[in-house]
Amino acid sequence: MNVTELSLPGLWLLEATLWRDERGFFREWFKSSDLEAKGVAFTPVQANFSVSECNVVRGLHYSLAPEGQAKVVTCVYGELDDVIVDIRVGSPTYGHYEIVHLSADSSASVVLPAGVAHGFRVLSETAGLSYLLSSPFNAPFELEIDPFDPAIDIAWNLTGEPIMSAKDRAAPSLAQRLQSAELPHFA
Numbered sequence: 001m002n003v004t005e006l007s008l009p010g011l012w013l014l015e016a017t018l019w020r021d022e023r024g025f026f027r028e029w030f031k032s033s034d035l036e037a038k039g040v041a042f043t044p045v046q047a048n049f050s051v052s053e054c055n056v057v058r059g060l061h062y063s064l065a066p067e068g069q070a071k072v073v074t075c076v077y078g079e080l081d082d083v084i085v086d087i088r089v090g091s092p093t094y095g096h097y098e099i100v101h102l103s104a105d106s107s108a109s110v111v112l113p114a115g116v117a118h119g120f121r122v123l124s125e126t127a128g129l130s131y132l133l134s135s136p137f138n139a140p141f142e143l144e145i146d147p148f149d150p151a152i153d154i155a156w157n158l159t160g161e162p163i164m165s166a167k168d169r170a171a172p173s174l175a176q177r178l179q180s181a182e183l184p185h186f187a
Contacts, residue, residue: 001034006100008086008093009186010113012040013100014072018107029074029109030132040111042070044132049076052122052129057162059119060085060145060171063135064184068114070134078127079103082110083154085117087145087174091186095174097154102129115184119147121156143182144171151175 002015014034019026035042052058060083063069073082085097100110103124112118120129144167147154151174156162177183 001028001031003034003038003040007098008084008096008116009091011084011098011116012038012111014109014111016107016109018105025105027107030072035111042072042111042132042134044072044134046133046136048131048133050129050131052080052127053163054122054125055158055160055163056122057119057147057156057158057164057168059083059168060117060147061119062087062115062117062143062145062184063138063141064143064182065135065138065141067135070114071112071118072109072132073102073112073118074109074130075102075104075106076128076130077104078122078124080120080122080124080127080129083119083121083147084110084112085119085145085152085154087117087177087183088115088186089178089183094186095152097152099155104128115186117145121158121162143177144168145177146171146173149173
């Protein structure tokens with residue numbers, strides 16, 4: 001597996017070999033030894049799976065869990081744009097974001113460090129995203145930021161009205177979270 005650091009500190013792109021034949025394809029999407037070879041420690045403690053329709057925007061979500069919450073994500077069917085925003089106070093890339101295109105038939109997965117916000121938009125009719133988490137969901141520590149915050153200015157490139165949860169629609173801006181001391185710090 002090829003492991004490449006992206007523009008945000010601690011954000012990694014994983015690209016595995018696709019083995020294709022007349023039945024379809026096979027790929028590995030997580031292999032701890034390949035991450036460890038790059039100095040990335042990740043121990044999964046929870047696995048999640050979401051299915052979303054075209055033009056769904058989920059996020060921007062993050063966790064303030066005391067132990068942190070890193071993620072490894074991959075698209076298991078359909079295609080989507082995965083969005084990662086550095087919201088770690090003191091980070092050299094604070095407020096910057098990266099978009100990684102993920103699809104079921106590509107070899108890409110993404111490792112997100114603890115303290116970044118995560119979201120995605122669905123490009124296909126439906127898409128399934130699988131998550132490995134380094135800490136369990138803990139409701140009091142789970143927060144969100146407005147995915148359309150003009151200060152972040154994410155290029156969502158939607159083909160219609162975004163389909164979002166009420167919680168995401170009402171999410172505060174990055175500046176509001178900073179003012180309320182509800183952001184993680186860069187280590």
